[in-house]
Amino acid sequence: MAAYREFKQISPNASATAKLTNWLENRFPTAFDAYKVHMSEYYAPKNFNFWYIFGSLALLVLVIQIVTGIFLVMHYKPDAAKAFESVEYIMRDVPWGWLIRYMHSTGASAFFVVVYLHMFRGLLYGSYRKPRELVWLFGCAIFLALMAEAFMGYLLPWGQMSYWGAQVIVNLFSAIPFIGPDLSIFIRGDYVVSDATLNRFFSFHVIAVPLVLLGLVVAHLLALHDVGSNNPDGIEIKGPGKPVDDKGHPLDGVPFHPYYTVHDIFGVSIFLFVFSAIVFLAPEMGGYFLEANNFIPADPLKTPSHIAPVWYFTPFYSMLRAVTSEMMVALIACVVLGAGYGVFKAKLAGLVKGVILVAGIVVIALMLSIDAKFWGVVTMGGAVIILFFLPWLDCSPARSIRYRPGWHKWLYAVFVVVFFVLGYLGMQPPSPIGERVSQVGTLFYFGFFLLMPWWSRLGEPKPVPDRVNFAAH
Amino acid sequence: MSDTPIDSSKRNWLIATSCAGAVGGVATAVPFVSSFEPSEKAKAAGAPVEVDISGIKEGEQVTVEWRGKPVWIVRRTKEEVDALAKHDGELADPESKRHPDEFTPPYARNEWRSIKPEILVVIGICPHLGCSPTQKFTPGAQPSLPSDWPGGWLCPCHGSTFDLAGRVFKNKPSPDNLPVPPHMYLSDTKLLIGDDTKKA
Amino acid sequence: MKKILLALIAGLGLVVGAQASEGGFPLDKAPVNLTDNVSLQRGARTFANYCLSCHSAAYMRYNRLTDIGLTEQQIKDNLLVTTDKVGETMKAAINPKEAKDWFGGVPPDLTVVARSRAGSGGSGADYLYTFLRTFYVDDTKATGWNNLVFPSVAMPHVLWQLQGQRKALFDEVESHGEKVQKFKGWEQITPGTQNTVEFDQTVGDLVNYLQWMGEPAQKTRVRVGVWVLMFIALFILIAWRLNASFWKNVK
Numbered sequence: 001m002a003a004y005r006e007f008k009q010i011s012p013n014a015s016a017t018a019k020l021t022n023w024l025e026n027r028f029p030t031a032f033d034a035y036k037v038h039m040s041e042y043y044a045p046k047n048f049n050f051w052y053i054f055g056s057l058a059l060l061v062l063v064i065q066i067v068t069g070i071f072l073v074m075h076y077k078p079d080a081a082k083a084f085e086s087v088e089y090i091m092r093d094v095p096w097g098w099l100i101r102y103m104h105s106t107g108a109s110a111f112f113v114v115v116y117l118h119m120f121r122g123l124l125y126g127s128y129r130k131p132r133e134l135v136w137l138f139g140c141a142i143f144l145a146l147m148a149e150a151f152m153g154y155l156l157p158w159g160q161m162s163y164w165g166a167q168v169i170v171n172l173f174s175a176i177p178f179i180g181p182d183l184s185i186f187i188r189g190d191y192v193v194s195d196a197t198l199n200r201f202f203s204f205h206v207i208a209v210p211l212v213l214l215g216l217v218v219a220h221l222l223a224l225h226d227v228g229s230n231n232p233d234g235i236e237i238k239g240p241g242k243p244v245d246d247k248g249h250p251l252d253g254v255p256f257h258p259y260y261t262v263h264d265i266f267g268v269s270i271f272l273f274v275f276s277a278i279v280f281l282a283p284e285m286g287g288y289f290l291e292a293n294n295f296i297p298a299d300p301l302k303t304p305s306h307i308a309p310v311w312y313f314t315p316f317y318s319m320l321r322a323v324t325s326e327m328m329v330a331l332i333a334c335v336v337l338g339a340g341y342g343v344f345k346a347k348l349a350g351l352v353k354g355v356i357l358v359a360g361i362v363v364i365a366l367m368l369s370i371d372a373k374f375w376g377v378v379t380m381g382g383a384v385i386i387l388f389f390l391p392w393l394d395c396s397p398a399r400s401i402r403y404r405p406g407w408h409k410w411l412y413a414v415f416v417v418v419f420f421v422l423g424y425l426g427m428q429p430p431s432p433i434g435e436r437v438s439q440v441g442t443l444f445y446f447g448f449f450l451l452m453p454w455w456s457r458l459g460e461p462k463p464v465p466d467r468v469n470f471a472a473h
Numbered sequence: 474m475s476d477t478p479i480d481s482s483k484r485n486w487l488i489a490t491s492c493a494g495a496v497g498g499v500a501t502a503v504p505f506v507s508s509f510e511p512s513e514k515a516k517a518a519g520a521p522v523e524v525d526i527s528g529i530k531e532g533e534q535v536t537v538e539w540r541g542k543p544v545w546i547v548r549r550t551k552e553e554v555d556a557l558a559k560h561d562g563e564l565a566d567p568e569s570k571r572h573p574d575e576f577t578p579p580y581a582r583n584e585w586r587s588i589k590p591e592i593l594v595v596i597g598i599c600p601h602l603g604c605s606p607t608q609k610f611t612p613g614a615q616p617s618l619p620s621d622w623p624g625g626w627l628c629p630c631h632g633s634t635f636d637l638a639g640r641v642f643k644n645k646p647s648p649d650n651l652p653v654p655p656h657m658y659l660s661d662t663k664l665l666i667g668d669d670t671k672k673a
Numbered sequence: 674m675k676k677i678l679l680a681l682i683a684g685l686g687l688v689v690g691a692q693a694s695e696g697g698f699p700l701d702k703a704p705v706n707l708t709d710n711v712s713l714q715r716g717a718r719t720f721a722n723y724c725l726s727c728h729s730a731a732y733m734r735y736n737r738l739t740d741i742g743l744t745e746q747q748i749k750d751n752l753l754v755t756t757d758k759v760g761e762t763m764k765a766a767i768n769p770k771e772a773k774d775w776f777g778g779v780p781p782d783l784t785v786v787a788r789s790r791a792g793s794g795g796s797g798a799d800y801l802y803t804f805l806r807t808f809y810v811d812d813t814k815a816t817g818w819n820n821l822v823f824p825s826v827a828m829p830h831v832l833w834q835l836q837g838q839r840k841a842l843f844d845e846v847e848s849h850g851e852k853v854q855k856f857k858g859w860e861q862i863t864p865g866t867q868n869t870v871e872f873d874q875t876v877g878d879l880v881n882y883l884q885w886m887g888e889p890a891q892k893t894r895v896r897v898g899v900w901v902l903m904f905i906a907l908f909i910l911i912a913w914r915l916n917a918s919f920w921k922n923v924k
Contacts, residue, residue: 046923071508088732088784091890093513096504098890099897254923262919265490266912273905280898287791295789295887296781473920486915493908500904513734517760 038225043238043253044260045231047468051125052232053267054118060268061111062217066210068104076156078202080195083158084297102283108150109289110275112312115146119387123412126399127230133391135227138220140388145216147313147384149209152201154310155193159294164307166201167193172320175374192300233468234400243467252468306429314426315419316380319445321430322438323376330443331375332367335360338450379442386449393452398461405459411448418444521667523659526592534608536597539666543597543605544654546664553624553637554590560623560636565643566650576600578669581653586638594656594666595639597626601647604630610637626651698822698856700795703802704877705884707892710742716882717741717752719875721763723831724783725754727772729765730886732784736760737889776827787880787887797887802880805832806873809841810862821856836872837865 010022025032075094077086090097122128128136155166170187174180189196228238236242237252245251284290288311293304309317339360343353398404422441425434519540529535529548536543561567569577569586580588587593597605606626614620617627625636631646639651655669717738736759738748745759755764772779790797804822808830811819816829839861843854867875
């Protein structure tokens with residue numbers, strides 16, 4: 001019997017484990033090669049700091065959500081008449097059901113905390129820049145899928161917030177000209193959010209989107225390993241001219257296993273402490289993780305006085321609400337300025353200038369004719385989509401914020417504050433001051449990104465070192 | 474193997490982490506595995522059932538549900554009770570010796586397979602493949618029944634026959650007698666099905 | 674990192690200024706004490722006697738009351754309202770159709786009411802404690818009763834025999850350019866069988882029970898949680914030293 005290639009032979013005196021390993025390695029070399037490529041011989045920069053734990057934590061939370069989700073589905077009933085009751089059944093009648101439920105609800109919020117911090121790390125250290133643009137794009141796609149997953153998952157408990165939050169967000173689609181109202185009915189499967197909507201959201205939340213998420217996460221990690229990880233100093237540790245040891249391994253790197261496996265175990269244990277403190281001692285988190293209104297069964301005839309999305313959507317919700325007919329004036333002014341700059345000041349080919357002029361006129365015409373409600377939806381979507389373009393907006397000569405002009409740090413700090421303020425305002429009922437502040441915040445948010453090709457080039461970067469900053473532990 | 478000296482601190486912490494990790498892993502698994510156990514709702518639905526037997530007439534069979542299964546309560550006539558011993562030779566297990574823990578609790582290991590001779594309590598599910606036998610209390614020849622048929626039940630699925638104590642006849646597909654559920658009398662007229670340990 | 678923190682604190686100042694205060698009657702603090710089984714049992718009895726006639730607690734099983742120190746026999750003898758099986762859930766005695774006729778709607782289920790009323794004014798228990806003690810006589814309402822916490826509520830003052838009938842006194846004041854009624858004080862019209870201290874105790878026990886009923890697992894949750902956190906703290910220590918033992922070799 002001939003193998004398709006040479007099997008590695010092993011001494012008959014070898015231990016049973018060694019023989020088993022050899023048997024497996026001969027028949028499944030892919031697994032063994034994968035272990036080498038992605039763990040024991042994947043060299044990661046040795047200067048990772050606190051910001052670098054959030055990727056592993058995101059993967060952990062994904063696993064937690066899937067496992068707790070599997071067990072919840074054993075008892076949950078995706079029927080408008082039974083859903084709310086089935087959640088209380090899990091909380092009271094299923095042995096340890098309350099724990100599984102709290103882990104899932106806390107995990108949902110934890111996922112967004114971790115992912116926002118993970119994305120912020122990318123912003124700080126330029127992890128999205130060449131050659132890692134595709135890693136960033138897969139990541140943005142994961143973020144979109146995660147938002148869809150959370151939105152659909154939130155309908156399932158069928159409380160007042162679940163129902164009315166879904167009603168409001170699906171109604172947003174009706175703002176799209178011509179196809180909007182029919183599109184909303186198509187998404188819902190009914191004229192209002194109903195049992196039909198619940199069943200299809202259940203299918204998407206449990207099967208479709210998790211599969212998409214898993215695929216994207218695998219792509220995200222494989223693409224990362226192909227180009228190698230970035231680091232807080234923003235310098236490459238592999239490639240021509242980079243220092244290596246006598247075995248050819250980068251001097252500024254360490255093999256992921258065992259160095260970052262044990263490092264991640266430490267980081268994970270701290271995360272689990274905070275996570276468990278919330279799950280066991282404060283699962284409602286003051287009404288932010290489990291909203292009080294959601295303990296009232298959904299009532300299609302009674303709208304709660306104050307509908308707000310869950311905290312992780314509120315920054316974007318603020319931007320949606322900020323686009324009033326007054327804001328449209330400011331936005332049209334921005335389009336005029338932008339198109340004007342492109343046509344009169346920028347060094348571009350004549351044809352391109354022509355296109356900008358025409359596009360500008362068309363956009364302004366549309367902005368004048370279509371209702372602000374639609375543009376609010378566009379703004380909210382645009383706020384997420386603009387992230388995809390980041391690799392091409394950042395024109396700074398220095399990759400990491402450590403070597404950029406000092407005032408960049410203040411700009412990033414303001415960006416963070418604006419994001420938090422928008423988030424806070426999104427939770428409040430609308431008010432005149434709140435509206436003004438969110439409008440300013442929205443303009444800042446978009447300005448930060450759209451004007452980045454200009455401001456990222458301002459100022460003198462500091463000299464970038466050849467070797468990473470690392471102090472022996 | 475390499476000839477680098479063993480780093481004992483690394484090894485000790487690896488052992489400590491593995492042990493703590495194993496304990497944590499098992500502790501985490503316990504709630505998830507336990508969630509498979511019957512819920513309070515299932516246990517409440519499977520709770521013992523109280524039946525008032527004072528209204529059951531002689532020769533009548535009453536059916537109640539317990540744990541999703543039909544339980545037959547039959548008030549047998551004196552003649553039917555006395556006739557039970559006569560056809561022991563035709564039965565596969567006349568003294569209910571087979572798998573007694575599964576089919577016949579101690580207080581039913583007697584000629585009548587019941588606590589009170591006239592009241593039979595059995596689960597109406599054929600031990601062969603789970604169909605519910607049909608009532609055939611009239612004695613004598615009938616289709617699918619022998620000419621000396623004493624009265625009892627006939628299972629329509631594969632033809633097993635049972636006498637008025639729920640005992641299966643010889644050469645029938647069912648290997649066992651009809652199961653007697655745990656039960657007890659809370660009073661002369663109140664029967665509790667599903668529990669035989671309570672202090673009434 | 675420091676700059677981000679500084680900017681965040683400055684931003685907070687901005688935001689606090691922008692916050693508008695939410696309306697609502699000021700809530701009293703409910704005397705919740707989930708370790709007091711006697712209080713919880715008294716509350717359970719009040720609930721069964723007064724509330725279950727119209728409200729259900731359809732997710733709460735009677736036999737779960739053993740968690741607060743009652744035996745199944747005590748539950749059977751004193752608390753079973755609409756069933757004779759101790760494993761059943763607490764359904765309401767009222768007929769839903771009659772409820773709609775009398776009150777305009779079916780009285781809501783109360784199993785998780787203490788969790789659903791939490792808000793910026795106080796916890797759900799605080800809301801319920803204040804709500805149940807601020808009913809007043811009002812001839813303009815169909816039931817003859819009104820409430821300070823939930824104006825124009827469809828529910829009558831079920832506990833009126835205990836508290837007695839009271840009138841609420843109002844001052845007319847100017848607020849934001851319009852005339853509003855500001856609550857001034859109480860006037861007792863007829864006495865109840867309980868004085869203020871006793872009635873506060875009765876309602877306190879009832880609210881204590883509602884808080885427990887909203888999440889019967891909460892005592893276990895906290896107890897197990899303490900052990901879990903202690904274990905993880907130990908694990909953090911071990912993981913830290915494990916990490917250090919590897920990284921000490923990296924130059």
